[in-house]
Amino acid sequence: MPEFSVGKEVLSHCNKCKLPLAHIIVVMKDTMTIGKVKCKTCNAIHAYKDPSKATSRRGRKKGSTTKKSADVKDVWLEAMNKATTKSQLYSTKSKFSKGDIIDHPSFGPGVIDGLLDNNKIIVIFRHDTKTLIHNKA
Ligand SMILES: [Zn+2]
Numbered sequence: 001m002p003e004f005s006v007g008k009e010v011l012s013h014c015n016k017c018k019l020p021l022a023h024i025i026v027v028m029k030d031t032m033t034i035g036k037v038k039c040k041t042c043n044a045i046h047a048y049k050d051p052s053k054a055t056s057r058r059g060r061k062k063g064s065t066t067k068k069s070a071d072v073k074d075v076w077l078e079a080m081n082k083a084t085t086k087s088q089l090y091s092t093k094s095k096f097s098k099g100d101i102i103d104h105p106s107f108g109p110g111v112i113d114g115l116l117d118n119n120k121i122i123v124i125f126r127h128d129t130k131t132l133i134h135n136k137a
Contacts, residue, residue, distance in 0.1 A: 004034050013049040014039045020051030076124045079111035092136040096121050104132075 004010060004025060012023040017039060026045055027035035034048035080101070087101040087109055088094065096102060100112045102123065107130065110123040119135045 004028065004032070009040075010034060010037060010048070011051050012037045012039075013051045013053075014042065014044065015046055015049070016042045016044045023048070072124065072128060073126055076111065076126050079113070079124055080109065083111060090132070092133045095135040 006025050006028055008025050009022050010025055011020055012034075013019070014021045014023070019041075022040045023037035024040060025034055025036075025048075026038050029035040036045055037048045038045045083099060083101045085099065085101055087103045088096070090102040090104040090110075096112050096115075098112055098114055102110050102112065104110055104123070104125070107123075107125040107128070110125040110130075113122045113124050113129065115121055116131060119133055121132050121134050123130050123132055
């Protein structure tokens with residue numbers, strides 16, 4: 001068994017960082033039980049949490065959203081929040097510019113991330129980024 005004492009470093013799960021990180025022991029409950037720890041990363045003082053017990057939460061996360069789609073969603077959300085224009089119904093005949101919000105019949109609302117060639121737009125949708133045709137004569 002490792003020995004614990006105030007001022008020593010210990011690996012604890014941090015509630016703020018949501019990671020098992022190095023913490024400094026601040027309070028001992030008794031000689032074998034850690035009371036409170038201070039996170040070396042965010043400096044938060046909180047109750048000691050055994051990182052091996054916290055890992056069970058990781059299993060619950062599995063099978064939800066993949067990392068890729070979560071990232072696209074973040075970009076989409078940020079772009080939607082930044083947009084100042086009203087959404088326009090998507091049509092291949094319409095002409096769009098960067099930053100425009102479009103409403104696509106199948107993909108839903110999207111933000112134009114950029115223009116490609118003369119008649120293509122790169123659009124960020126909630127779940128994916130797509131290249132679509134616009135400005136079609
Ligand atoms: Zn922390």
